[in-house]
Each structure stands twice: as C-alpha cells, then as structure tokens.
Amino acid sequence: MRGNLDAVKAHCDTARDTANPVAEFVGGVGEGLYGVAKETVAGAYFALTTNPVTTVRNVVRGVAGTIDAAIAAEETPARIQVSRAAGAVANASPRELGWATGSVAGNVALGAAPGAALGKVATLRRLRGTTSLTTYDSPQIGWVKENLGPETPATRYNDSAPGARPGQAPTLMRTMPDGSKRPVKFDGVQGEYVIDRKMKVVDAPRARAQLLRQSEVLPNMASLEHGRFLTPSRVSKPSSF
Amino acid sequence: MIATQIARIIADFMIFLELTDDEMLDPDEAVEMMELLGSRLDEIDKGFLRQLVDAFPVISLEYSGKSQEVVRNIPYSFYLEEALAANDPVKLAELEALRDAKGLNGGGEV
Numbered sequence: 448m449r450g451n452l453d454a455v456k457a458h459c460d461t462a463r464d465t466a467n468p469v470a471e472f473v474g475g476v477g478e479g480l481y482g483v484a485k486e487t488v489a490g491a492y493f494a495l496t497t498n499p500v501t502t503v504r505n506v507v508r509g510v511a512g513t514i515d516a517a518i519a520a521e522e523t524p525a526r527i528q529v530s531r532a533a534g535a536v537a538n539a540s541p542r543e544l545g546w547a548t549g550s551v552a553g554n555v556a557l558g559a560a561p562g563a564a565l566g567k568v569a570t571l572r573r574l575r576g577t578t579s580l581t582t583y584d585s586p587q588i589g590w591v592k593e594n595l596g597p598e599t600p601a602t603r604y605n606d607s608a609p610g611a612r613p614g615q616a617p618t619l620m621r622t623m624p625d626g627s628k629r630p631v632k633f634d635g636v637q638g639e640y641v642i643d644r645k646m647k648v649v650d651a652p653r654a655r656a657q658l659l660r661q662s663e664v665l666p667n668m669a670s671l672e673h674g675r676f677l678t679p680s681r682v683s684k685p686s687s688f
Numbered sequence: 689m690i691a692t693q694i695a696r697i698i699a700d701f702m703i704f705l706e707l708t709d710d711e712m713l714d715p716d717e718a719v720e721m722m723e724l725l726g727s728r729l730d731e732i733d734k735g736f737l738r739q740l741v742d743a744f745p746v747i748s749l750e751y752s753g754k755s756q757e758v759v760r761n762i763p764y765s766f767y768l769e770e771a772l773a774a775n776d777p778v779k780l781a782e783l784e785a786l787r788d789a790k791g792l793n794g795g796g797e798v
Binding site: 616631632645646647648649650651652653654656657 | 705706715716718719722723724725726727729730758761764765766767787
C-alpha cells in the first residue's frame with residue numbers, strides 16, 4: 448500500500464512540473480481511479496474491496512486512515528492540493544466538484560469513503576476562506592461477480608467499458624415496492640454515468656424490463672443521474688431503443 | 689432441413705433465457721446472454737439467416753403458451769428482418785415504421 452502511495456505521489460510531483468499541472472493533476476488521478484493505466488491507484492482500490500459483494504462504504508475506516516497517511520506523506524500541503532483541484536474544476540458542477548476534489552489518494556477515497564474525504568476537504572476550504580459548495584456523496588456502488596464465463600467475447604466487450612473491473616459488474620441497489628432491495632447490474636462507471644454495454648439491442652420482455660430497472664434505479668442516486676448505453680455500431684441501435 | 693434443427697436449438701435457449709424465474713436465473717445475466725445470442729445471430733450468413741427467420745414461426749407450433757410466443761417473436765426480438773434488410777433502406781424504413789406502430793400499441797410483440 449505504501450508503495451502505491453509513493454507512486455501516486457510521484458505522479459503528483461510530475462504533474463506540478465508540467466505546463467498545466469492542475470489539469471494533469473486532476474485528470475491523472477481521475478484516470479487512475481478508473482484503473483485505465485495506473486495500476487497503483489487501481490491496485491490500492493482493489494486491495495480495499497476484496498469481498499465479492501460489498502459496497503465501498505464498508506471500508507470507510509481503513510481508507511480514511513490511508514488518506515491521512517497520504518496527505519501526511521505529501522510534500523505539498525493538502526490545502527494547496529485542494530486549491531489546485533478546485534481551480535481545475537472551477538467551472539464544474541457541484542456534483543463534479545464532489546467527485547474531483549480531495550487529496551491525491553482522496554480521489555480514490557471519494558469512491559470509497561466519501562464522508563472522510565469530503566469532511567477533510569470541507570475543513571481545509573474553511574481554512575482558505577473559500578465558499579463551501581454542496582458536495583454529493585459517491586453512489587453506493589457494489590461489485591458482484593460476473594458470470595458470463597472467462598475470456599468470452601461478451602466478457603471482453605463488457606470489461607472494456609469505462610470503469611469496468613474484470614470478472615465483476617458494478618451494481619446499484621434498487622428499492623422494490625415492498626421495501627426490499629435488489630441489485631441492478633451495469634458494466635462500468637465513469638463520473639456521473641453508469642455504463643451498460645450492449646453487444647446487441649434485444650427487444651424482448653426481459654430485456655425491456657432490464658432497461659426499466661436500470662432507468663428506475665438512477666433517480667435514487669443523487670450523484671449519478673445518467674446511464675449510458677454503448678452499442679458496437681449504429682445498426683444495432685434502432686430508434687425504438 | 690438443418691435450418692429447422694438450428695432454429696430449435698436457438699428457440700430452446702431463448703425460452704430458457706426469457707422465461708426462467710428470476711430466483712433461478714439472474715435476469716441481468718439472462719439479458720447479457722440474449723445480447724450475445726443476438727450478436728451471434730447477426731454474424732450468420734444472410735442466406736442461412738433467411739431460412740432461420742422463416743423457420744421460427746413454423747417450429748413455434750411445436751411449443752405452447754408463452755414458449756410459443758417467445759419462439760415466434762425471435763426474429764422480432766433480435767431485429768433479424770432488419771439484419772436481412774441491412775442494404776435496403778426502403779425495407780428498413782418499413783420495418784422501423786411497423787416496429788414503432790407495434791410499440792405504440794403496447795409491448796411491440798406480434
């Protein structure tokens with residue numbers, strides 16, 4: 448874990464030296480959050496959520512401690528990082544701000560322990576005299592095992608969705624009329640969007656019911672208001688869809 | 689005819705995916721497999737696909753109730769007539785109009 452934080456810190460140092468360090472800073476850590484290219488951040492996130500079915504909020508305590516260690520280890524004071532991050536997203540919506548601001552490791556923590564990370568950000572903002580903006584908790588995204596079989600075309604297609612985790616599917620919990628909760632699966636997560644990749648659009652009752660479940664679960668998530676469906680080609684995306 | 693035999697295999701799996709209870713088969717997993725099935729059907733040689741599409745309403749008579757309905761609707765569910773008319777914009781427009789009309793009438797199934 449410490450090795451991962453050192454690598455993230457090195458990335459932050461590099462971002463400072465570039466012509467537009469703030470944009471690269473936020474963009475770089477954001478990229479790491481989704482595990483696109485930076486195995487360090489994705490590795491830390493993975494280590495914290497080893498259960499097959501869990502919400503990231505379950506690891507609040509451990510990640511909050513990680514944030515503190517990361518901030519303490521940084522050469523740059525955390526308030527400067529916050530200022531830079533806030534500057535980078537000065538024109539962002541409150542939702543985007545809630546996602547993007549925080550310490551270097553806090554960008555991971557925003558997905559894992561929003562209360563801890565945003566609480567620290569709120570404190571530092573007061574120190575700087577900045578206006579407190581409404582921030583939103585990250586959605587409770589659970590991860591369940593994907594059962595399509597390993598190394599199949601469907602698995603490869605779905606696993607290439609933004610924010611996808613191999614062998615697992617992100618889920619949002621839907622509240623049924625009787626009060627019970629059922630998971631609704633997607634393929635990936637990217638910012639305010641949950642992503643569902645469709646190899647083919649199917650117009651059958653069960654497939655339509657899935658679209659309904661997916662659309663119904665989104666309004667319950669304050670910081671996730673969009674779903675995005677991705678298909679391989681325009682031919683497979685008829686207007687009726 | 690081999691198209692009839694293949695149509696039966698596809699039909700049996702589509703019935704399983706569409707009609708198995710949610711407690712026995714995760715509905716999201718079922719839809720994922722339907723989408724994969726649909727993409728595989730798109731890859732079939734168009735000449736053979738035509739034979740398959742023509743076979744589904746015929747073999748649907750071997751089933752009953754909801755199963756029969758599922759089998760009869762396979763070409764509709766997977767946009768197979770649209771796949772066959774991929775290079776015919778007039779035909780595609782007709783199919784889209786038919787589909788929209790069925791959708792407005794509720795369910796969109798035949």
